[in-house]
Amino acid sequence: MSTKEWLVLIILGFLVEVSTTADPIQILNSSIAVASEGDPWQDMTSDNVNDGIVDYRRTVEKCGCCAALRRPSWVQLTLDKTYLVEKIQIFGRKYDTSFQQFHDIKLSLGRQDQTLKNEAFTTKNQSFAMTILTPPREVDTVRVSDVTQQFDYMTICEIMIYRQADCTPGKYSANCSKECHCLSGPCESVTGNCVTATCKDGWRGLACNETCNPGTFGSNCTNICNCVSNLTCNHYDGGCPNNKCAAGWTHANCSVACNPSTFGYNCSNICNCHNNATCNHDDGSCTNNQCAAGWTHDNCSVACNPSTFGSNCSNICICHNNATCYHVDGSCTNNQCAAGWTHDNCSVACNPSTFGSNCSNICICHNNATCYHVDGSCTNNQCAAGWTHDNCSVACNPSTFGSNCSNICICHNNATCYHVDGSCTNNQCAAGWTHDNCSVACKAGFYGQGCSMDCHCDTCHHVNGSCFGSIQCHDGFRMENGFCTTEVSFFSKECPVCHTDRYYNALLSVSSFLGVVVAAVIVVIVVYVRQIHKQHAGGTRSNRESSSHTYDDLARKSTNPDHYDCLQMSNKKNNTIIEM
Template structure:
């Protein structure tokens, strides 16, 4: 390492810098040994006696040929002697002829000061086989042995062969060992023992041991090996002398000893990597490259090389892209929306709404010029201040329909317009007026002395006061004296005048006598009538409905109404005692524990525990307050009693809605109460359903409280009884008191209807009110599943129209269904804001505001189930704009979930855990009849009597059954029929069903496997086949990518009726797979089915028939995807779990596989990306 030794190579050749071994040559003549560091002794010999001996000492080593060797004669004890002088000898190397190795065995070496070996010292005696290379290397302790050396081959007649002899003396300074191949490592270059290398003064750095020939251990170096290699050395290994890192440096270190960290902005092995430019100040850890100060805005991860996900941006990617960015994607650094904005927004960050009377995608659309002030909603273009006179529709882009005109299209054209038509803005009659009316509105009759077309004719001067009928000129007050006739144009002769006067006198006398007779009869009946006091209505009767089990809402109540009109029943004049309530409670129910609040994530387990507890929800329900302190004085006023639908359900005084008195009534009473919302007083009004007597009061209340959203939870007639009067108009303008009401739109959904109305009072601006009418809640307690009501409530909560007044809610009595809905909405607000809910407390508070809110135990229990489902479905509903980011998150692990499940897996699990209070599987009587058991392929997949199609009886009069159920879409409760592939026993029923429902579409999701004996092919390829009285003719199938289309013509041979059906058979769905092979082709088939239905469906409500082998698994997946795409197109929202829930009630086996659940989301995402440009979905 320090180059302290000199090379001794022949011809000044180079040597290895570490070991001294000569490269490609031999040692100088004076040196020998592997490192050429041993002095070679050149012996003297008697050249005169044997000149050939010189070949042994010429330095040429060649012992393969005899010509290069010296040999003695065959003599006794053949000997070669050589004079070495007075030097120390420690080594002798003898090369003998390789071909005669055996002859050289047993040779000896002597030393002597004499010319013969007498008294000489035996230095070496060979006793073992000689190395095949013919080399014998002999080492002696360094010493002076004699002036001469003798090599002797004992024995008779032996020949000594020597090719080369090397005599080694002492080692060069700094070397030791027998052949001087080891270098001394003594401190301060002191000489070491040439034999064992022992150093007297210690070792130089890097070495240890008595002879200083042991290197420091690989992690130590330096003097006495006391220093540790730098931690920056790779594997902590360094050179034993210098401490230089022999394997290089650890990442992040430089220098011979790797004791310096990388320069700024560099890192890694050899510091040859630059810190990421996206590190703050481009500073990173010298070893790992991790940015030490964090990342510049827009980047994340340890090296700041990863951009923020497409939904986040900024420092630490902590900011979310604006929800107004299209697909919620933005520039990862500054948050600018890279794909533009969702409809209604503009600017780099999409934080500005459309301006300058623009709306929609990229704010390219102009608000209708017929919007008031041309102002409209920036998203959908609906006019914010309604329409200019003469226009209607949400965008005010439609002129008033005949016969309406003016503001809100609320005014009817004059009936005196020619053809009844007028200008939609002004009301001016297009073709002028009928005779007798003045232009332009034709509502003003001619002045009393004019008549006819345009009032251009003057009344006959012979009319009395010259006044006449404005349209035909006939005299109104008769004729002046001497004239007669309708127009007083005929002159009266003298006899005729007397007769006419007598007729007038007699007529007047007869009328007077009739009036007197009527007055007498009325007086007589009044004085003869009995003066009885009305019976007192007991409190027990008035409130007994709160203490017994009931079959339906109307059984709880005592009606004051008949279907024909309003009448007072017995006891209607009695005061209602609000404070007298009878409460029945089981012994021990006071011991149940009702928590003040329940954490949302513990609600499911609370329900389960409650159901397992004896008494369950009933014990909790019976603890509810009855509000014994409330009064009902206003309801007891005589003029108000007739305004109550049920005489024991009235409005409390302290919370009732007080109407403003109007000119037609002095009463301020209506059977409605304010209910406080969560952190919002008087958020709701709970009202009874209008009766014929209070329709005007009801509309007045809606106007007075400035209601914009009205919730109706009853049908007009249920089980043959009137539950609510129809208080709204269809298309005509309805006049109610001072209000004009007109229905401008009606939208029908599977479980509800939404109607929009314009209201106007006098000359005040037109207002808009939306009525949300839930139609799937019969008067028997609760809906069969919470899903429909939850979706209905979400529709109301997500409605973009602002609530300027209370949310008015009514059913029939305004307590049961209304209380259940209000409680559910209240508790959803509480759950979202606090993460906890207090159902018992909520209902108690409502009951303090209105009598018996949440009327029966089933409704109270239903709230619990509905809340669980509502909280879940609220999380899974997403708009089309946000769906891409939502889809990305589905497959990410949910950090809040200890099981490390993805969001998709978590949602699927929660979906499976949702319960139904009641199940359709309780109604399987028909499916389990003995003669129907062979009509089912899979024994646990049966059709409920509540949801199966009922077929026409067979020709023999026997009822038919088919294993099929109706499945809903969001708009149509019977959009699909899911059934099994026909069997031999069901094929006639299958075609009878298709004919009965007049379906134009069949979707087949299984193969027509001829090997499956249970599958019966229900058509004949390109031919005709009969099944009973049904004849099926099939055209040749048209093959498309992964599916086939067939036209099937159906004819009933008995009735002659015909039907054309298109069948779609999907062919890329392996029997062992839960999902189709190709999402794109599956969606292509759905698109073609949608187009077919739109183009050819004569009955838009007719369901499509969807079948697979069992009528559930594949059929369910198809229907869920189809409905999800319909919802996406119509509502611009996605909520796959909601769709699944609606279908699992009639068919519980729908979509119970995680792969199918994932496929639904994938299909929707694929549809958005591939099939629809954003603005067209």
């Protein structure tokens, strides 16, 4: 070890010795708050233990500066902050004849955020007790207690607390054993926190006592080490072992990149980018990999392979039949681009509405969506209404229409419909159908061609008019074999055609025959009556008159249609009455 190093160690040892042997400093009474438990004797309250009066040589009656608390009791001193406490002194009455004031007292100390710990007395007699903490301890609470009831009062005249003397700048903690590396000003004696909160180069943490993480250095540890093989650099100045910087870096702390025309270890290699472009200072690659268009390799001296072109050979040739392109600008022979591509170098896709060779085909996708510029396929294969096939270029077959050609044409005489919307020629729908594309059935109660025929029921089949779905027909119609037909009287004026049907003619014939029969019966009766009258001509006058009256009465009734309700005659032979 050199003389200089020995001298440094001697000085450091001296400073440590000075800092650790300096007399402790009493904590001011104004920095202490007092609390207690136990009834005081008269005016001998707990405040007296922190009044600054230590005249313990006189009797208690003359002193008036002590605290006397009935056992069990305790008195607690709370400091205004955490101190490195080095010594605690407890004073009692010097001339207490009974010497019971310190009987079985205990000392506890520590921090409020932790459990207080009992501490043994270094020195203790009947009127004085003292504890020396080695090393000094972080304390903000001191308690003296006596839990026994053997004697009446615990008497304490004064409690004095001493902290560790201030450390020299750059030191903190117990016995000033730790270092802080504040940029300026001292650090806090207990925690080491820098007053200015700024560390020296190479240090970090609240107490600036932690070195930079490996790989970093300097102010706030924000600089990156650039040592060969990723070795760790000096945490405060960035110096590398043996001054060996990583490739592409130079300077004392390897923090400066090579100039734009050099690269590599010690910046000893020359950049060789095409057209004198700058290169990466680490490995010599060209800035942003920008070789001249059409060129590649480490020194940009090799042309792109036949299928690529342009800057860094990153573009793919897109020529008809996969032909090669010019390695510089990608132009194709005779400007023949592959399907779906256009422009001078065939690098621009067809616009969203076209596809294929020379972008000459029109996309036909659902809701006018764009198609794949190469083959015209639509997203999710959703063609526009009326179109199908892989690229939606084939119209629906003649009997279907609409989206995915999933709708059936419904035209008159099974005619074909328009493949897009299903409309029929001259709007002639098949029987039972209507609307623009003949896709809507006739409304309830109508059927047939043009939905112009009335079913005469609430619900019927829209094509043939059958009323199987209805309970009954409308008034004036009857259900016959599932259809509602006319129901009227044979003699109704509202149905003239009914008088000519075969049923009416038959009825008319029967009626005529019955009329002839009735007339014949009447004639027979008249003739018969007259014969009877002649046979009785020789009878009594009264009989003749009676017969004459009967005949006259019958004649009168026979000539009056309103009274021709009944013909009666007596048949003396069989005593019967003939009614008509």
